[in-house]
Every structure is written in C-alpha cells, then in structure tokens.
Amino acid sequence: MGRSRxxxxxxxxxxxxxxxxxxxxxxxxxxxxxxRDPEALEEVRRELAVLGAEAACESVDVADADAxxxxxxxxxxxxxxxxxxxxxxxETVFSRVADISPAEFQRVTDVTYLGFVxxxxxxxxSMRPRGQGRIVQMGSALAYRGIPLQAAYCGAKHAIRGFTxxxxxxxxxxGSQITVTIVxxxxxxxxxxxxxxxxxxxxxxxxxxxxxxxxxADAVYRATAGRWREYWLGWPTILLIxxxxxxxxxxxxxxxxxxxxxxxxxTPIAHDRxxxxxxxxxxxxxxxxxxxxxxxxxxxLVVGELARLGAVAAGALVxxAAGALVxxxxxxxxxLQAAD
Numbered sequence: 441m442g443r444s445r446x447x448x449x450x451x452x453x454x455x456x457x458x459x460x461x462x463x464x465x466x467x468x469x470x471x472x473x474x475x476r477d478p479e480a481l482e483e484v485r486r487e488l489a490v491l492g493a494e495a496a497c498e499s500v501d502v503a504d505a506d507a508x509x510x511x512x513x514x515x516x517x518x519x520x521x522x523x524x525x526x527x528x529x530x531e532t533v534f535s536r537v538a539d540i541s542p543a544e545f546q547r548v549t550d551v552t553y554l555g556f557v558x559x560x561x562x563x564x565x566s567m568r569p570r571g572q573g574r575i576v577q578m579g580s581a582l583a584y585r586g587i588p589l590q591a592a593y594c595g596a597k598h599a600i601r602g603f604t605x606x607x608x609x610x611x612x613x614x615g616s617q618i619t620v621t622i623v624x625x626x627x628x629x630x631x632x633x634x635x636x637x638x639x640x641x642x643x644x645x646x647x648x649x650x651x652x653x654x655x656x657a658d659a660v661y662r663a664t665a666g667r668w669r670e671y672w673l674g675w676p677t678i679l680l681i682x683x684x685x686x687x688x689x690x691x692x693x694x695x696x697x698x699x700x701x702x703x704x705x706x707t708p709i710a711h712d713r714x715x716x717x718x719x720x721x722x723x724x725x726x727x728x729x730x731x732x733x734x735x736x737x738x739x740x741l742v743v744g745e746l747a748r749l750g751a752v753a754a755g756a757l758v759x760x761a762a763g764a765l766v767x768x769x770x771x772x773x774x775x776l777q778a779a780d
Contacts, residue, residue, distance in 0.1 A: 444468045444469050444470060445464075445469045445470070445523040445524055446469070446470045446472070446516075446519050446520045446521060446522050446523050446524070447464045447469045447470065447471050447472070447522070447523065447524040447525075447526065448471075448472040448473075448474065448512065448515060448522045448524070448525050448526070448563070449461050449464075449471065449472070449473055449474070449526045449528060450474045450475070450502050450508075450526070450527050450528050450529040450555065450559050451474075451475055451502070451527075451528040451529030451530060452473035452474060452475055452481075452484060452497075452528065453473070453475040453476075453477055453480035453481055453483075453484050453720075453725045454475075454480070454630065454631050454724070454725045454726060454727065455628065455630030455631055455632060455653055455727060455729070456528055456578060456625075456628055456630060456653045456656045456657065456660075457473075457475070457526075457528040457529070458484055458653070458725075458726075458727045459653035459654050459656060459657035459727050460526060460528065460656070460657045460660050460661075461473055461484060461488060461495075462487065462488065462491065462657065462727075463654075463657035463658060463660070463661045464493075464524075464661065465487075465488040465491045465492070465493030465495060466491050466493075467661065468492070468493070469493065469524075470493065470494045470495070470519045470520065471488050471493050471494075471495045471496075471519075472495070472496050472497070472498070472512075472515035472516075472518070472519050472522070473485065473488075473495065473496075473497045473498075474497070474498050474499075474500050474502070474508070474511055474512075474515075474529075474559075475497075475499070475500070475529065475720075476499060476500070476501050476719075476720045477499070477720035477722055477725060478499045479722050480720065480722055480725035481497035481498075481499055482497065483725070484497065485497045494519060496515055496518040496519055498511035498512075498514055498515055499511075501551075502529045502551060502554075502555030502556075502558055502559060503547075503550035503551050503554060503555055503558075504558075505554075505558040505561070508555075508558040508559060508561075508562050509558075509561070509562050509565065511562075512562040512563070512565070512566065516566060521566055521567075521570065522563060522566050522567070522573065523572075523573060523574065524573070524574045524575075524576065524664050525559060525560070525562070525563035525567075525573070525574070525575050525576070526575075526576045526578065526660065527555065527556040527559040527560065527575070527576070527577050527578060528578040529551060529552075529555045529556075529559075530551060530552045530555075530578075530593070530596075530632070531547065531548050531551045531552055531593075531636070531716065531717055532548055532552070532590055532592065532593040532632060532636050532637075533545075533548055533590075533592055533593075533636065533637045533638070533639070533717065534589050534590065534636055534637070534638040534639065534640055534644040534703065535589060535591075535637075535638065535639035535640070536588070536589065536639070537591045539639040540591070540592060540639065544592070544637065544717065545591075545592045547717055547718070548592035548593060548596060548717075549592060549595070549596050549599075552592075552593060552596035552597070552600075553595075553596035553597075553599045553600060553603075556577055556600050556603070557603060560575055560577075560603075560604075560607065560620075563575050564618070567618050568616070568618065571616055571617050571618070572616075572617040572618060573617075573618045573619075574618070574619050574620075574621070574664055575618065575619070575620045575621075576620075576621055576622075576623065576660060576663060576664060577600055577604050577620070577621070577622045577623070578622075578623060578625065578660070579597060579600060579601065579622040579623060579624040579625065579670075580593075580594075580597045580624060580625050581624055581625065581626055581672075581676065581677040581680040581681055582594045582597050583597035583598050583600060583601045583622075583624060584598075584601075584624070584680070584681045584684050585680050585681065585683075585684040585688075585691060586598070587647065587695050587699045587703075588695060588696065588699045588700050588703075589640070589644075589699070589700060589703050590703075600622070601622065604620055604622055607620055608620045608669060619667060620669070621663055621666070621668060621669055621670060621671065622669070622670045622671070623656075623659060623660055623663050623670075623671045623673060624670065624671065624672045624673065624677050624681065624744070625651075625656060625673050625674070625677065626648075626650065626651055626673060626674035626675075626676040626677045626739065627646035627647055627648060627649075627650040627651070627676070628646070628650050628651055628652070628653055628656055629646065629650040629651065629652055629653065629728055629729045629730075629731045629732055629735040630653055630727075630728070630729045631724045631725070631726055631728075631729045631730075632729065633645055633646060633729050633730065633731070634724050634729055634730055635714065635715055635716045635721045635724045636715060636716070636717075637715035637716075637717045638709055638713070638715075640704055640709055641704070641708065641709065642704040642705050642706060642707055642708055642709055643704065643705045643707045643708075643709050643713075644703055644704060644705070645703060645704060645705045645731065646703075646731060647699060647702045647703050648676055648702070649676075649734050649735065649736055650729075650731055650734070650735045650736070651673070651674055651735060651736045651737075651738075651739045652728060652732070652735045652736065652737050653727050653728060654727070654737070655673075655736065655737060655738055655739050656673065659671065659673045659739070659741045662741060663741075666743075668743045668744070668745065669744070669745070670743070670744035670745065671741055671742065671743060671744060672741070672742050672743075672744050672747055673739050673740075673741050674736075674739035674740065675739070675740065678740075678742060678747055681744075681747075682747065682748075
C-alpha cells in the first residue's frame with residue numbers, strides 16, 4: 441500500500457481491534473493501540489513487535505475524553521503524527537430494555553458512542569492542521585436495524601452513523617482532505633459474548649453465523665485504501681440493511697420471533713460470570729471468541745452506495761417487468777374480447 445503509515449486503534453486488546461492491529465503491523469505500519477487493560481496492551485504490543493512493527497500502547501478508558509486526547513499525544517510523540525485512526529472500542533449489555541439499568545445503558549453509550557466521538561476528536565486535533573488523514577469507524581448492520589436484547593448497543597451504533605455523516609459534511613465544506621468511512625459489520629466471533637454483561641437466563645451468542653475477526657481486519661485494511669464513505673461486510677449485513685429499507689415491519693415481526701432465542705445458547709448463565717462493563721477481564725483478551733466452529737473465515741465486502749444503487753436498479757427492473765406483464769395480459773384479454 442505504499443509508504444508505511446502511523447495507525448492508532450482503540451479497543452485493540454481483543455477481538456476485531458486486536459486482529460486489525462495485527463493486520464496493519466504485518467503490512468509494515470506503525471501501530472498505536474489504546475485500551476483499558478495495561479497487561480493486555482503490553483501483550484499485544486509484544487505481538488506486534490514480533491511481526492516487525494514499531495508499536496506503542498496507552499492504557500485509557502475511551503469514555504474519558506481528556507484521557508484519550510492525552511494518550512493520543514503521547515503516542516504521536518513516540519510514533520509520529522497519526523495517518524489512520526480506527527475507532528473500535530465497544531461494550532454491550534445483553535438485556536431487555538425493561539431489565540437494563542440506566543447506569544448500564546449510559547456506560548454502553550459512553551464507551552460505544554462517545555468513545556468514538558472522543559477518538560474522532562483526538563484524530564482531528566492532529567489531522568486538521570495537516571489537512572489530511574483517514575478516520576475509520578467500526579460500525580454494524582445494527583446501525584441500521586436495531587434488534588432485541590441490544591438496545592443500548594444498537595442505539596450507540598445508530599448515533600455513530602449520524603455523527604459521522606455530520607462530520608463528513610463539515611470536512612467537505614472545508615475542502616479538507618481528511619476522509620471518514622464506516623465499515624458496517626455482521627456478527628463477529630469475538631470474546632464479547634464471553635464477557636459482556638447479560639441479564640439473560642442463558643449465555644449470549646451471535647445471531648446467525650458470525651465471521652472471524654481476521655476477515656474484518658482484512659476488510660478494514662482494504663477500506664483504508666479506498667475513498668468510499670461506507671462499506672458493508674458480509675451477506676447478513678447486506679440483506680439486513682436492504683431488508684430494513686424495504687420491509688421494516690416484516691423485520692420487526694421476524695426479529696420478535698427469532699432474535700431473542702437466537703442470541704442465547706442452551707447453557708445457563710452463571711451468577712458469578714465476570715463481565716467487562718466496569719473493569720477489564722484480562723484472562724479473556726484474545727482475538728477469537730467461542731463460536732469458531734460455526735464462524736465464516738471470509739465475507740464479501742461491498743461499497744454501501746453501490747449496493748443501494750444495485751438494489752434500486754433490481755427493484756426498478758422487477759417493477760417494470762411486472763408492469764409489462766400486466767399490460768401484456770390486459771392486451772391479450774382485449775384481443776380475445778374483440779375476437780368474440
């Protein structure tokens with residue numbers, strides 16, 4: 441991809457963030473990683489060094505804006521001005537809205553939404569004086585379609601999309617060369633299902649077949665080379681987003697019947713199950729989660745705008761074909777009537 445870049449990644453000690461850090465390190469980029477757990481951060485830094493990358497880490501809670509700004513400055517002192525900033529840090533609580541507490545809901549929002557805002561602001565502090573840079577938001581199909589048991593997370597992902605659209609328009613108005621893109625993801629086989637807080641009878645699981653984090657990392661790497669505003673990864677993402685445009689009411693009913701059971705295993709949840717909402721769970725910091733047997737190792741990556749155009753074109757084709765068929769049948773009936 442040309443010259444080596446300086447890439448900062450939040451939430452880089454597990455799951456998608458850790459896989460992304462490895463992908464960029466393997467390509468020869470300098471990598472700065474941000475997360476809460478110092479022990480896990482140092483472990484990842486050593487992994488990246490083994491891959492030959494210059495790497496540095498900062499322990500920070502992305503919900504703390506000042507701490508994120510300070511951590512970014514220290515990373516730049518070590519690695520140089522950031523070229524690519526990737527916001528990935530997230531938390532979720534698997535719960536019905538009636539069962540989640542306001543404090544839990546706020547914590548998910550502070551990390552999963554405001555953490556992206558803080559990371560983006562930190563990136564802009566460095567990029568705007570130089571007039572260049574790339575910001576990547578790790579999104580989700582759930583940014584378009586909320587599902588049961590994850591209202592806080594879905595709300596945060598919707599908010600990220602609105603925030604990013606506003607920022608993108610501002611940058612265009614300035615004539616800035618800073619670009620912002622979102623990669624909308626399907627379910628991914630990460631440790632989040634092992635350590636997320638859950639007010640359920642059984643342990644949580646991804647809805648449908650997840651993809652492996654390495655497939656996401658490769659998609660993110662490719663997205664940093666493109667100029668499109670949004671990418672959709674995996675058929676579940678494509679179908680869910682387009683399906684919600686066309687038949688949102690039908691999706692309401694489908695998800696009501698399938699998504700509550702579909703997000704739970706058959707294993708009863710332990711009362712002493714550790715969760716990462718307020719504190720890291722060091723022992724679970726790894727790339728992959730517990731659903732590798734059913735996970736896909738590859739997934740198609742499409743440009744969101746092109747997928748929308750394709751869907752509109754296909755819909756128009758079906759509409760006109762149906763219209764032509766109706767007109768042909770009416771013409772046939774008129775000819776029969778005239779013959780009689």
